[in-house]
Amino acid sequence: MPNEEVTLAHLQDSFSETYPRYTKNEATVEANRCLYCFDAPCITACPTSIDVPTFIRQIANDNLLGAATTILESNLIGHSCGRVCPVDELCVGACVLGAEHRPIAIGRLQRYATDHVFETGASVFEPAPATGKRVAVVGAGPAGLSTAGELAKRGIEATVFERSELPGGLSTYGIVVLREPTNVSLEEVEFIKSLGAKVRTGVEVGVDVTHQELMNEYDAVVIAAGTGPVPPLGVPGEELEGVIEALPFIAATKIADKDGREGLLNIPVGNEVIVVGAGNTAVDAATVAKRLGAERVTMLYRRSRAEMTAYDFEVDFVRGEGVDIRLLTQPIEILGENGKVTGVRCVRMRLGLPDESGRRRPEPVPGSEFVLPADQVIKAIGQEKLSALFSGFGVESIAGYVKVDEELRTSNPKVFAAGDCVRLTGQALTVTAAEDGKIAARAIARQLGVPEPAKRPGATRGRFLHGTTNDIRSVHG
Amino acid sequence: MADLTTNFAGVKSPNPFWLASAPPTNSAYQINKAFEYGWGGAVWKTIGDPVLNVCNRYGQFQYGGNRLIAINNVELISDRPIEVNLKEIREIKKLWPDRAVIVSAMVSSNEQAWKTVVQQIEDTGADAIELNYGCPHGMSERGMGAAVGQVPEYCEMITGWVTSAASIPVIVKLTPNVTNIVPPAHAALNAGANGISLINTINSIAGVDVDNFEIFPNVGGKGSHGGYAGPAVRPIALHMLSAIASDAKYQSQPVPISGMGGVETWRDAAEFLLLGATSIQVCTAVMHYGFRIIHELCDGLSNWLDEKGATSIEQVIGGSVPRISAYGDFDLSFRSVATIDEDKCIQCNLCYVACDEGAHQCIDLTADGVRIDPATYDGSATLQPVVREEDCVGCDLCSLVCPVDACITMVERPAKFPTVTWNELVRNRPDVTTDWDAMVAYRKEIGIEIH
Numbered sequence: 001m002p003n004e005e006v007t008l009a010h011l012q013d014s015f016s017e018t019y020p021r022y023t024k025n026e027a028t029v030e031a032n033r034c035l036y037c038f039d040a041p042c043i044t045a046c047p048t049s050i051d052v053p054t055f056i057r058q059i060a061n062d063n064l065l066g067a068a069t070t071i072l073e074s075n076l077i078g079h080s081c082g083r084v085c086p087v088d089e090l091c092v093g094a095c096v097l098g099a100e101h102r103p104i105a106i107g108r109l110q111r112y113a114t115d116h117v118f119e120t121g122a123s124v125f126e127p128a129p130a131t132g133k134r135v136a137v138v139g140a141g142p143a144g145l146s147t148a149g150e151l152a153k154r155g156i157e158a159t160v161f162e163r164s165e166l167p168g169g170l171s172t173y174g175i176v177v178l179r180e181p182t183n184v185s186l187e188e189v190e191f192i193k194s195l196g197a198k199v200r201t202g203v204e205v206g207v208d209v210t211h212q213e214l215m216n217e218y219d220a221v222v223i224a225a226g227t228g229p230v231p232p233l234g235v236p237g238e239e240l241e242g243v244i245e246a247l248p249f250i251a252a253t254k255i256a257d258k259d260g261r262e263g264l265l266n267i268p269v270g271n272e273v274i275v276v277g278a279g280n281t282a283v284d285a286a287t288v289a290k291r292l293g294a295e296r297v298t299m300l301y302r303r304s305r306a307e308m309t310a311y312d313f314e315v316d317f318v319r320g321e322g323v324d325i326r327l328l329t330q331p332i333e334i335l336g337e338n339g340k341v342t343g344v345r346c347v348r349m350r351l352g353l354p355d356e357s358g359r360r361r362p363e364p365v366p367g368s369e370f371v372l373p374a375d376q377v378i379k380a381i382g383q384e385k386l387s388a389l390f391s392g393f394g395v396e397s398i399a400g401y402v403k404v405d406e407e408l409r410t411s412n413p414k415v416f417a418a419g420d421c422v423r424l425t426g427q428a429l430t431v432t433a434a435e436d437g438k439i440a441a442r443a444i445a446r447q448l449g450v451p452e453p454a455k456r457p458g459a460t461r462g463r464f465l466h467g468t469t470n471d472i473r474s475v476h477g
Numbered sequence: 478m479a480d481l482t483t484n485f486a487g488v489k490s491p492n493p494f495w496l497a498s499a500p501p502t503n504s505a506y507q508i509n510k511a512f513e514y515g516w517g518g519a520v521w522k523t524i525g526d527p528v529l530n531v532c533n534r535y536g537q538f539q540y541g542g543n544r545l546i547a548i549n550n551v552e553l554i555s556d557r558p559i560e561v562n563l564k565e566i567r568e569i570k571k572l573w574p575d576r577a578v579i580v581s582a583m584v585s586s587n588e589q590a591w592k593t594v595v596q597q598i599e600d601t602g603a604d605a606i607e608l609n610y611g612c613p614h615g616m617s618e619r620g621m622g623a624a625v626g627q628v629p630e631y632c633e634m635i636t637g638w639v640t641s642a643a644s645i646p647v648i649v650k651l652t653p654n655v656t657n658i659v660p661p662a663h664a665a666l667n668a669g670a671n672g673i674s675l676i677n678t679i680n681s682i683a684g685v686d687v688d689n690f691e692i693f694p695n696v697g698g699k700g701s702h703g704g705y706a707g708p709a710v711r712p713i714a715l716h717m718l719s720a721i722a723s724d725a726k727y728q729s730q731p732v733p734i735s736g737m738g739g740v741e742t743w744r745d746a747a748e749f750l751l752l753g754a755t756s757i758q759v760c761t762a763v764m765h766y767g768f769r770i771i772h773e774l775c776d777g778l779s780n781w782l783d784e785k786g787a788t789s790i791e792q793v794i795g796g797s798v799p800r801i802s803a804y805g806d807f808d809l810s811f812r813s814v815a816t817i818d819e820d821k822c823i824q825c826n827l828c829y830v831a832c833d834e835g836a837h838q839c840i841d842l843t844a845d846g847v848r849i850d851p852a853t854y855d856g857s858a859t860l861q862p863v864v865r866e867e868d869c870v871g872c873d874l875c876s877l878v879c880p881v882d883a884c885i886t887m888v889e890r891p892a893k894f895p896t897v898t899w900n901e902l903v904r905n906r907p908d909v910t911t912d913w914d915a916m917v918a919y920r921k922e923i924g925i926e927i928h
Contacts, residue, residue: 025882036766054773061742063777470572472509475557 006293011264014291015257017083018178018317019108027112031060034104037096042106045094047435048075052091056109067113069124076149076195077142077434079118079188080171082110083180084430086311118187127196128155133448136161136218138205138389141169142430143419144224145189146437148197153453154445158197159218163204166258169226171430173251176284178291182258211392215414220444223393223402223410223417224433227383233276237334242270242341246277246285246380253288267292270376274344275299275323276331277380278308283315285378286323297323298372302330302349302362328362332369334377343373386421398424407443408436416440479782480789481775483517483577485733485756486646486671488604490517490577492775493790494746497737497758498522498581498607498650501768503555505565509572514768515775518577519569520674520758523554523609524562525583525594525621536683536693538709545765547707547739549683551694553615554583559597566601577756578602579648583609583621586635592642605645608636610661611652611677613704626652626677629664636668646671648735651717653679653710658717659724666730673721674735674758676714678704707739707761714738715752722753723801741770743777750790751797805900810892814869815840815876817862821884828875828885829862837928839868840875868928894923 022030034056042052051070058067071078087093087107095103117124133156137144140162148158166172171185193199203209205225214221230245232238249267256263269292275282278301289297299318301308304327308315319325326346333345348368351360385400395410395417396403401424402417404410410417418436420428445452481492495518496502496511503522511519530553538547555562570578580598584590598606609616610626617623625631632649640647649665651658653676665673680702683693692700718736721727736754740746741762749757762770787793817828817840832840841848844858864875876885899910908915920927 023882038767038769054769057770058773058777061744061773061777063743063773063780065780066773066776069776470509470513472506472568474506475504 006265008262008265011292012261015177015253015261015264017181019111021115022108022112027059027109028062030105031056031109033097034060035096041094041096042091042104045090046074047090047429047431048078048081048438050074050078050091050110052106055113056104056106059109059113064113064116065122065124068117068122071110071113072117072124075431075434076146076192076437077171077188077430078110079114079184079191080142080175080180081431081434082107082114083184084171084175086313086429088313089311090431118191125153125195128153128453130157131155131448131450133157133219133450134159134217135220135222135444136214137222137224138214139169139223139225139419139421140164140167140189140199140201141224141226141419141433142171143226143433143436144169144222145192145197145199146434147222147224147416147418147440148199148437149192149195150437150441151444152192152196154441154450156441156445156448156450160197160199161203161205161209161214162199162201165202166255167199167201173254174247174281174284175254175430176250176287177253177257178287182254186258206389206392211394215393219414219448221393221415222440222444223390223395223415223421224419224437225386225389226420228386229384230379230381231384233331233334233379233381235331235333237336237341240334240336240341240377241339242336242375243334243377243379246275246281246378247383249378250281250284250288253292264292268376269294270341270374271295272372272374273297273376273378274331274372274374275378275380276344277301277382278303278310278325278327279380279382280310280314282378282380283310283318285380286318287321289376289378290321290323294376297321298374299323299325300329300331300344300346301325301327303359304328304351307359326372330362330364331377335371341374341377343371344377345369345371390421408440409443409447413447416444479779479787481517481779481782483756483790485577485735486605486648488518488577488579488646489575490756491515491575492517492771493750493756493778494518494771494774495520495577495579495735495756495758496763497760498609499760499764500552501760501763503557505569508569508578511763511768511771512569512573512576515771516576516768518579518604518756520579520581520607521555521562521566521603523581523583523612524559524598525554525609526585526619528553528556528615530556531696533694533696536695536703538683538705538707545707545761547681547683547705547709548761548764549681549694549703549705550678551614551696551701551703554581554609554612563597563601566598566603570602570604577604579605579607581607581609581650583612583616586620586625586631588638591635591638595639595642599643599645603645605648605672606639606643607648607650607674608639609650609677610635611650611654611704613652613654613678613680614702623652623654623677626650626661627655629660632661633664633668636665636670640669640671648672648674650677651675652677653713653717653738658720659727662721662724663726666727666732670732672733672735672755674737675721676710676717676738678706679710679713681705708741708745709739711739711745711748715748718749718752718754719798719801722795722798741765743774743781746774746778747781747793750794752801753795753798755790755794805903806898808896809898810894810896812890812892813871813873813887814866814890815864815871815873815885816866816888817864817875818884818886819861821881822861823881823884824859824861825880826860826862827878827880829860831874831878836872836874837868837870839865839870841865870927894925 036053040053055067055070091106092103135158137160140160151158167189168185252267273289273294275286328349331344335343348365349362352363355361418440419433483493498520508519534552536549540546580603612622649670733755735756736749737758746757829840842860879885909919
C-alpha cells in the first residue's frame, strides 16, 4: 500500500510538469541568446527538420503565431515533441552554443510557442480543398495523427481508427505526466481534427471493423498501430498478485491527470517496488512509483550501463528521484506468500563474449543468487509485436515489424505503415513517428495523384534555397 | 492574411520591404538571391563616378555581448564599372517584373552628368531613381553625397535637374547629418521629388582600440568618420521621419516616404509605417543575418496587421502621425506615478539607486514594511523598494531600469489641476513663463509642489 502520508495536494505537486512554461521574459531572454545560425545544425538534427532558428527568432520578435506555424508546418506533433523529445540527443545536442557556452533550450521555447496557439485557438493552416480521396489510418498515436493531419493538409480525407477509448496513443497513455500532461496530447488530437481528419475511438480493426472493409472502402490504408503488450518474463511467480505491466501502470496516472488527478490516490503502488527493465518506459514506471509514494524503487537490468537504452538525462533524472538502478542483475524467480508478491530472487551477471547483436552477452555468476524484498513488480522489458494485425492486411513483416520501403509502403502497395511498428532500426521516438507521417502522406498523395500543397513563401528560409530559377552566379564566378 | 502589396509613387512591390542601397545590393547575384527569398524590392548600390575602396571598411558597435548593435562603414559607392551595373540592372528587372528595382545614383554636381546617368538608368527599365544625398564619407569630400544633402539649395538644384530629365519616379535620400532634416526635405519637394527616403548613415567613429590607440575601422593605422547604421540608429531615424511626416508643408504636398534606419524585425518596420513610411528599407540586418529574414519580416507584419484588423498596409501608414506633438502642446496636468508589484520584484534595487541618485528620491528601501535608514542600515535584511507616491514625479526611470517585465508600471492618476499647456501659459499668463516669482506663485495657486 502507498505511503499514508501521501495526500492529494502532494500528488498534485508531484505530477505537475517538471519544466513549467517559460514566462514571457524567460522566453524572450532565451530566444535572444540564439545566434540565428545559417543552415543551422539544430535543423539537421531534428528528424522533422523544424526551422528552429526561425521559430526562435519569431519568439524573440513576439510573433508567437508565426513561431507556432513554423514548428507545425514541419511537425504537426510539435506540441508534444517540445515536451517529450530527447532534445539533448537531437537539436539541443547540436546547438553550436553548447561548445561555446550553454545550448539554447529549444524544447522549452518550442513548447512556449505551441502552448500559445493551442491556448488562443489561433488558426494555423488554411483548410485544403477536398480531393475526394479517402484514407484509413489504424492507430491514433503520433504516427497515425501526423499521417492523418498531413493527408488533411493535402485535401485527402483521413479517418483514424483507434482501439482505445482515448486518442493520442503513447502521448495520451504512455508518456509520464511530468513530461507531458494528458490534456496536451488531447489538445493535439483536436488540432489534427481541426485540419479535417476524423478520429474514431473504441474501434478495433479486426474486431469492430474488418481489415477487408478498410481495404475495400478506402483508397489507401496506413498501419500506425505501435506495438503490443509486454511479453512474459518467463520466470516462476509471474502470476502473483502485485506483478504488473509498466504501460497500464503509467496509463492509470495519465487518466487520473486528465480528470483532475484525484484518481492518483487510488492507483495501487507498493512500498518496495522492483522494476524489471532499463529502457525509457522502465524509467518512467520507476518515476511514477516513486512519486505515487513507494518508499524504495529498484530497477533491475541484466547488462551494464553501456547497454541501457534509457537516455542519460532520464537515468540522471530517475537517480535524482531516489531510484536505485541495479545493473548486471537478472530476476530468476518472483517469490510470494498467499498469492502475493514478497520478493524477487535475482542472480548477479557478468559480461561475456559479444553475442549476435554485438553486445557482450550477460552470463550468470554461479552462486551469486540473492533475494530483494518487494511488494510490487513492474515489468518493462519491451513490447510484443502486433503480428495478427499486420497479417490481417496481408503485409510482410521482418522480426515482428512491418516491412516497408523508403516511402513507408508495405509489400501491399495500397498499404503503408508508420511509427513504432516499422521501427526495426533507429530510435522509436514521437518525433520520428511524426516524420513518418509526413513521409507516408507524401507517398500516398503521390500515389493517388494529389499534388503537393504549395510551399509558403520562404518555406526554406533558414537554409540554402535550392532549385532557384535564375542562373546568376556570384561576381567571383 | 493582410495584403502587403505596396504602391510607392506608382512603384509596386509585393511587400514593403526593399533592400537599401548598400553592400547587399551590389550585384545581380545578390539581388536575384534576395528576390528568390521574397524581398519586395531593392535599391541598387549607388552607381556613379569612379571610386577605389579601402580595407578595413567596417567597424561595429557592440554592447553587452550583442554584436552589430550598429555598424560603421567607410565603403564607397559601387566600385564596379557602371556598364556592368547597368547591364545587370536590366537583367534583374527583366527577370523580376513584379519587384521594385530602384537605382541609387550619385555623380558630380553638374547638370549634364546627372542627365546622362538618369538616361542610363531609364534605359535599364528600372522602376525609379534614388538620389544619394547622404553618403557621409569619401564622396562628400568630392562634393557629392552629404555635401549636397546638407545644403538645401544644392539639394533643390540637383533634384530639379533630375526631375526635369526623368520620366520615372525620383526619390531623394536624405542625410541625417544635419541639425534639421526638414529644410532638405522641403528642397526635395520644391524640386518635384516623387518620394523621400531616410535616413542615410550617421557620422561616427566606431571605437578606439585602447591597447594600440588605433581607430575603428582601422585603415592601415589610420581612421576616420564613417557612416553609422543598424538598430542603434533607429530612434534617430524615427525622429527624423516624424519631423517630416508632421511638417505642415509636407502634409500639404505629401509624397511617399521610404523609411530606414536599423530595421531588423517586423516590429521595427511597423514603427516606421505608423510614423508615415510607405516602404521600408533594410541593410544592416541583412548584412548580419542574410536575406532569409524577409520571411519573418512579412510573416510578423502580416500577423500584426491581422491582429489589428487591418486588411492592407495603407490602413496603418501614418497611424501614429496625429500623435506627433511638441512640448508646448503637452498637457502639463497629466499625472502618472510608478507602482512596484512586490510579488514580481526580485529585489535587485536598481530602481532605488536610479531614483535616489539619478532622479527624484521617491523610492525607499524597506525591511518588513519599515523604511530603513541607509546611514545606519546593517545589511541584515532583504530590502524591498517601495515608491513614495506623493513624491513621485512620474519620470518613468525606475520602470525603464527594472529588469522584470511588468514589475514597475506607470499608472495614471487624476490630475491635480485643470488641463493646461505651456503654449497656453505663454499666451494667457506670460509672466509665469518668464519670471521665477510669478512661476512660484502660479505653482502655489494650482497646487504644484516640487521638492
